[in-house]
Structure formats: structure tokens, C-alpha cells
Amino acid sequence: MFSRKGEASYYGADGLLHFSQLGQNWLMQSQNLAVKPWISVGVSVSTPNSIAAPDGTFTANKISENQVTGEHRMSRNLSVTKGEAVTLSIYVKAGTRSRIQFSFSNGSSYTGGNPTVKFNLATGTFTSISSNVVSSQAVNSGNGWWRIKLTGMPDLGTASGFHLYVVNDSNGINYSGGSDKYIYAWGAQMEAGSNMSTYIPTTVAPLYGTSLRFNYNLSGSTPTLAGALIEPESTNLIPYSQKFDISAWNKRNSTVVTSGTKSPDGVSSAYKIKENTSSATHNIAPVSNLTTSSGSTYTLSAFLREAERDWGYFNVNGSSIHFDLNNGIIGNKNNLFISWRIENAGNGWFRCSATFIASSSSTSIYIGPEKYNGQQSYGGDGNSGILVWGVQLEKSVVPTSYIRTSGSAVTRGADIVTLGSPDSSSVYDVFIQRSQGGTWVNGKSGSFEVETSISEILLINLYNSGITIREKEESVQALFPQVYESVGISGTIVPLFKELYYTQSPSKSWSMQKAVNKTAPIYRAQVNSNDVWSGDANNQDRERSELYLKNANLPFNRDIWLSFAIRIAPGTALNLESADFCYLGQFHASEDDRDISSPPVLGLRLEGLDTIKVFTCSTTDNPHYKSPKSILRGTSQFERGIWHKNVMRIRFSTTNGQLQWWKDGVELVNLSGIGIGYPDEVGPYWKFGIYRSPMSNTIAVEYANMEVESVNSLSSRINNPLIIS
Numbered sequence: 001m002f003s004r005k006g007e008a009s010y011y012g013a014d015g016l017l018h019f020s021q022l023g024q025n026w027l028m029q030s031q032n033l034a035v036k037p038w039i040s041v042g043v044s045v046s047t048p049n050s051i052a053a054p055d056g057t058f059t060a061n062k063i064s065e066n067q068v069t070g071e072h073r074m075s076r077n078l079s080v081t082k083g084e085a086v087t088l089s090i091y092v093k094a095g096t097r098s099r100i101q102f103s104f105s106n107g108s109s110y111t112g113g114n115p116t117v118k119f120n121l122a123t124g125t126f127t128s129i130s131s132n133v134v135s136s137q138a139v140n141s142g143n144g145w146w147r148i149k150l151t152g153m154p155d156l157g158t159a160s161g162f163h164l165y166v167v168n169d170s171n172g173i174n175y176s177g178g179s180d181k182y183i184y185a186w187g188a189q190m191e192a193g194s195n196m197s198t199y200i201p202t203t204v205a206p207l208y209g210t211s212l213r214f215n216y217n218l219s220g221s222t223p224t225l226a227g228a229l230i231e232p233e234s235t236n237l238i239p240y241s242q243k244f245d246i247s248a249w250n251k252r253n254s255t256v257v258t259s260g261t262k263s264p265d266g267v268s269s270a271y272k273i274k275e276n277t278s279s280a281t282h283n284i285a286p287v288s289n290l291t292t293s294s295g296s297t298y299t300l301s302a303f304l305r306e307a308e309r310d311w312g313y314f315n316v317n318g319s320s321i322h323f324d325l326n327n328g329i330i331g332n333k334n335n336l337f338i339s340w341r342i343e344n345a346g347n348g349w350f351r352c353s354a355t356f357i358a359s360s361s362s363t364s365i366y367i368g369p370e371k372y373n374g375q376q377s378y379g380g381d382g383n384s385g386i387l388v389w390g391v392q393l394e395k396s397v398v399p400t401s402y403i404r405t406s407g408s409a410v411t412r413g414a415d416i417v418t419l420g421s422p423d424s425s426s427v428y429d430v431f432i433q434r435s436q437g438g439t440w441v442n443g444k445s446g447s448f449e450v451e452t453s454i455s456e457i458l459l460i461n462l463y464n465s466g467i468t469i470r471e472k473e474e475s476v477q478a479l480f481p482q483v484y485e486s487v488g489i490s491g492t493i494v495p496l497f498k499e500l501y502y503t504q505s506p507s508k509s510w511s512m513q514k515a516v517n518k519t520a521p522i523y524r525a526q527v528n529s530n531d532v533w534s535g536d537a538n539n540q541d542r543e544r545s546e547l548y549l550k551n552a553n554l555p556f557n558r559d560i561w562l563s564f565a566i567r568i569a570p571g572t573a574l575n576l577e578s579a580d581f582c583y584l585g586q587f588h589a590s591e592d593d594r595d596i597s598s599p600p601v602l603g604l605r606l607e608g609l610d611t612i613k614v615f616t617c618s619t620t621d622n623p624h625y626k627s628p629k630s631i632l633r634g635t636s637q638f639e640r641g642i643w644h645k646n647v648m649r650i651r652f653s654t655t656n657g658q659l660q661w662w663k664d665g666v667e668l669v670n671l672s673g674i675g676i677g678y679p680d681e682v683g684p685y686w687k688f689g690i691y692r693s694p695m696s697n698t699i700a701v702e703y704a705n706m707e708v709e710s711v712n713s714l715s716s717r718i719n720n721p722l723i724i725s
Contacts, residue, residue: 001416007022008415024191028206045074085134232453236404242404264349272307281368281376299353301352302314303389307385313376398454431475439725473723531544544692548688549687557656561709564704582692586603586687602650613632616657618678
């Protein structure tokens with residue numbers, strides 16, 4: 001069940017921004033054309049279950065011609081209100097036929113007979129439109145589907161309905177049919193008014209209201225389905241959010257003119273902020289400062305597009321952030337802004353956003369062009385500028401979908417999606433995969449309301465309650481393998497739970513990556529032959545790609561807990577010489593100035609094909625001038641391509657150290673009264689990834705849910721590890 005108060009926007013398969021409005025569908029059985037009250041003439045209807053409908057389900061209908069001479073059509077009869085416009089729409093896709101005719105029925109209700117269009121599904125063009133058609137439209141809905149819209153005015157009567165004809169190659173509707181000739185159809189809608197609202201599916205009764213939004217990603221060469229938007233409530237605080245040529249907007253050293261370029265919705269014309277010839281800043285701003293709550297987080301967003309200027313900026317309370325509208329990247333930014341993004345909105349548009357914490361009850365906002373990154377003030381030429389549309393300020397830590405306004409703030413209601421219980425007495429677990437990761441909700445009974453998020457939902461599955469963590473992880477892994485993106489060049493800061501890590505890598509695209517479609521933090525390190533970090537440039541006998549806890553030195557004589565999952569990618573066995581090494585994780589000493597650089601105080605080494613050995617190292621010499629010998633403390637086999645969950649409890653002490661190691665819930669090592677570490681002024685720090693001597697093998701390792709804790713115990717992770725999803 002779905003509901004939402006008010007309209008809401010989304011990116012469509014046609015690459016444009018759309019608004020899902022309060023709508024209606026007078027038709028019952030809008031997707032099943034094989035049942036009553038549908039009328040078939042000269043055709044047979046089936047559901048192949050192999051053709052994806054526009055919503056991704058395999059519910060598309062195949063309309064096949066019968067081997068008879070005459071018309072080949074599907075029809076519906078319905079009463080309408082005399083003198084009020086009516087809009088029809090239906091999704092159609094070419095099969096072995098590629099031409100259709102779409103028309104109203106009962107022509108006596110319309111001056112001039114049935115309003116009619118003919119459409120070529122192969123070329124995406126109307127081949128004829130009758131003169132009494134009020135309006136028509138064809139929306140490319142992806143994967144060969146077209147949503148055909150037809151509006152007519154029943155000015156003479158109330159009897160109506162519509163026909164969908166299969167048309168032969170000669171554009172005729174009366175001909176001898178062939179059983180191998182067919183088209184596909186799905187999602188019919190009939191509603192009052194001249195606008196086509198978002199499609200509302202029906203079964204045994206008509207429906208009125210709003211529909212779920214399916215959002216598309218516009219960053220690629222063609223739009224791709226991102227998933228269903230189930231968003232929280234939000235309010236756009238800016239009046240006249242897309243009309244800037246009125247007195248509600250101040251113009252400073254600039255004018256606002258109609259550009260002639262279509263806005264992101266493809267309907268209206270965008271405005272241009274045109275600079276004057278002053279040597280100053282050139283921008284627009286709401287006529288009054290906006291009321292905000294001091295200490296609350298807000299996000300400002302706007303659709304911007306380059307014109308004569310490639311750079312645009314936001315200025316909030318005197319602090320600025322800059323956007324490269326040619327390359328779609330962020331430029332300079334003030335520390336006021338705690339997060340930011342630039343989203344491809346199609347057709348040259350970018351939706352730019354910046355998040356900040358309000359410092360008072362009044363917030364000023366300026367938007368303008370600039371000559372270069374950070375150069376807001378310059379001598380204008382009287383013509384140049386940037387395009388702007390759809391400005392939004394909302395009390396939110398992220399930008400939500402655009403909310404258009406006129407004279408006052410507008411609130412978009414929350415999307416409310418409720419799943420019915422599969423069985424009144426059953427207990428079940430729910431898995432929800434969003435574009436940015438998956439989550440589990442366990443032990444549910446009765447109906448389940450889906451939590452809102454700005455991240456699109458790809459899938460919701462119900463499982464019998466009580467399946468194991470490993471079964472859940474394997475199911476999710478089969479459905480959604482990791483999608484990795486580089487974390488950036490060496491030195492990039494990587495947040496991981498409550499810690500900040502830094503990268504040490506050769507800055508290759510493969511060196512250190514993060515899974516962007518997982519909720520669990522999952523990182524992948526890879527080292528190829530000759531992958532040398534710049535910091536090792538003077539020491540070529542090592543290769544690495546690691547994340548390390550800089551400035552996070554761990555205490556001596558206190559329990560340190562380490563919990564993580566590791567999966568070693570399939571590959572060839574390591575053939576190591578006696579002096580060779582390959583660490584997959586290490587506690588590195590914080591050496592004093594006079595100490596010699598020595599082996600890790602605790603290290604996890606990969607040897608052979610799948611053997612991981614844990615070594616420790618210690619000395620009481622202070623300072624120490626001789627590198628101590630590493631001592632083997634434990635060994636285990638780590639089958640490649642399989643996740644293994646590890647927990648360690650370590651106490652660093654030169655004489656009274658302790659080490660426990662659990663793998664997949666089984667204790668492998670339990671030692672006390674041993675030396676682990678050196679007599680340094682401060683304790684060691686943790687690094688994970690790959691650190692090795694030069695070799696020809698390519699090694700790749702994944703790490704999930706990496707936790708380091710020096711205050712609280714992680715003993716619960718031994719038998720109840722964090723799930724990888």
C-alpha cells in the first residue's frame with residue numbers, strides 16, 4: 001500500500017525531471033488486458049512473463065492478431081462528463097508490428113468524431129493526429145516502451161471509452177491478421193483533465209491518489225533505473241523557487257532574463273543570471289533573508305547550467321562554495337559547509353547542493369556566476385552568465401527531491417509504503433536493498449512500514465525468520481555483488497565507523513576502493529607488481545596499498561579489540577623467500593626518535609595460497625638499536641573467495657602482553673604473559689590492506705566492518721558478527 005500527500009519530483013527514463021501529482025485512474029484491471037471489462041476484437045491477449053514492463057515486472061501483455069479480416073484492437077467503454085477534458089494514456093512497445101492507432105470511442109460525443117492519433121513505435125513519431133485532438137504526447141519510457149497520451153473534449157455527450165488498434169505496415173486498421181503479428185501493451189489510464197499524471201496501477205477497482213516514483217540516474221550516456229523513491233517529508237523554504245524575474249528576488253549587479261533553454265523538466269524556459277559591467281559580485285538572492293533555526297542543519301540546492309560562464313557559486317552568510325558547471329565537479333569551499341554534491345540532472349544541467357549548520361535565526365543566500373573558481377568579484381561584460389532553475393532550502397542533512405514553490409514554502413509529504421504480512425501468524429525478516437546499501441529488519445509480524453530514505457530502493461525481500469547470518473549474506477551477495485569505486489589518491493581521508501583512516505597507496509584506480517552499494521563499510525585493496533607508494537620512493541623493496549589510523553595511537557596495558565571480516569580474492573600462491581613478507585594487517589609501532597625501524601608489533605601475514613599467520617614482536621631495550629625477531633603466535637587457513645570473521649583481543653606490553661584470536665566463532669589463540677610491543681612513549685596504531693616485498697603476484701583483499709576499540713569490549717562480535725549487507 002502506498003500514499004503521499006502532495007506532488008513529488010523524480011528523474012524519468014526520458015532524462016527529464018517529472019512531478020508525480022495527485023492523480024486518478026478510472027480504469028479497473030489497468031495492467032491485465034486479458035480480463036473483463038476489456039474488450040478484444042480480432043486479437044488475443046497473453047502475458048508471456050518474459051517481457052519486462054516499464055516498472056521492471058514481467059507483467060507486460062502481448063496483443064496478437066487473430067487470423068481474421070477486420071479490425072485488431074483492444075477497447076474499453078466508460079462514461080465521462082460532458083464538456084470536461086479527458087486524458088487517455090497507455091504504455092506500448094513494438095513486437096513484430098510497430099504501428100498503432102490510439103483513439104477515443106463513441107465518436108458521437110465528440111465534435112468531429114473520435115479524437116485519434118497514429119504512432120510509429122519504431123521511429124517514436126506520430127504519423128497522424130486528428131484535428132479535434134486537444135493534445136498528444138509520446139514519452140520514451142525506456143527499453144522500447146512509449147507512453148502515449150491523448151486528450152479529447154467530449155463536448156456533445158457522456159458516452160466514451162477508447163480503442164488501441166494494431167496497424168499494418170500500410171497504416172490500415174482493417175486487414176487480414178497474422179498469428180505471428182503482435183505488439184506489447186501495459187498500464188492503461190483514463191483520467192479527468194488535460195494533463196497526464198503519473199501512472200496508477202489498478203486491479204478490481206479504480207484508484208485515486210499518488211503513485212510510487214521510479215527514479216532514473218542521468219549521469220551516464222542514457223538514463224538508467226536507480227530505484228523507487230520512498231522519501232521523508234521535507235519543505236522548500238524558498239518562495240518562487242523557479243521564477244527569478246520578479247521582485248521576490250533581488251538582483252545584484254545583474255539582471256535575470258529568459259534564456260530560451262529548457263529547464264530540467266523540459267517544459268518551462270530557464271532563466272539566465274546575466275552580469276552587468278560592474279567590477280563586483282553578480283548574483284541573485286531572495287528579497288528577504290530566510291528564517292532558520294540556529295544550530296540546525298540545512299541544505300541549499302539549485303539546478304545550474306553553464307552559459308558563457310563555466311563556474312557558479314553559492315554564498316551562505318558570507319561563506320562560499322564553488323561549482324564547475326563544465327566538468328561537474330566541486331571547486332573551492334568554505335569550512336561552513338559540512339557536505340556537498342553535484343548531481344548530473346541531464347541535458348547539461350547539474351543539481352548543485354551544499355549542507356551547513358545555521359548559526360542564527362536569519363540566513364542570507366546568494367547564487368551567481370563567476371569567472372574562475374573562487375573569483376566571485378570581477379568586471380562583467382554585460383552579457384555573460386549562468387542558467388538557474390529550481391532553488392531549494394530545506395532543513396535536512398542531504399538534498400531531497402526538488403519541491404517547486406510559488407508564493408510561499410511548500411511541503412512534500414512523506415512517502416508511506418506498507419507491506420502486508422505474508423501470513424497473519426508468521427514472523428519474518430525483511431531485507432531492503434537501496435542504491436547506497438542494504439539493511440535487515442528482523443523478527444517482524446503483521447504489516448511492515450518501509451523506512452524512508454533519500455537512497456532509492458531496488459528490492460524488498462521477505463525471508464523466514466531465523467535464517468543464519470551466513471545464509472543472509474550469501475543471499476544478498478548473489479543478488480547484489482559489490483560495486484566498487486576508488487576512494488581517491490594517496491592521502492585521502494576515509495571515515496570508517498567512528499575513526500578516520502588515511503590512504504597510503506600508489507594512487508592507482510584499483511589501489512583502494514570502497515563498495516558504494518553496501519551499508520556495511522567494505523574496502524578492497526589491490527597491489528600489482530611495481531605498485532609503489534610515493535612515500536616508499538627511496539625504499540623500493542616494498543609495495544603497498546593500506547588504510548591507517550594516523551594520530552590514533554593505542555594505549556599500553558589495556559585491552560584492545562579488533563573485529564573485521566576478510567575475503568582474499570582467488571589467485572596464485574605466494575612463493576616467498578625467507579626475507580619476503582606480505583602483511584594483510586599490522587599494528588605498527590610509534591617509534592621513538594632513537595629507535596630503529598622494526599617489524600610490526602603484531603602482524604597478519606599471508607603465505608602460500610591461503611595461510612594467514614599471526615606474528616608478534618617485542619623488546620625491553622629502550623632505546624632499541626637492533627630489530628627484534630618476530631614470533632609466530634597462530635596459524636589458520638583462509639579459503640579464498642570466502643568471508644571469514646575475525647575478532648582479536650590484544651594487550652600491548654613488553655612483558656605482560658595478551659593475545660586472543662577467534663576466527664568464525666572458534667578460538668585459535670589464547671596467550672598471556674608474552675611480550676607484544678616496544679617500550680615507546682606512545683602506543684602503536686592499526687593499518688590494514690596489503691604491505692609486501694616486491695613480487696609478481698597480483699593480490700586483492702576485501703575487508704568489511706573493520707572495528708578497533710580501546711574502551712569497550714567487542715566480545716559480542718565473536719558469535720554475533722556484524723552482517724555484511
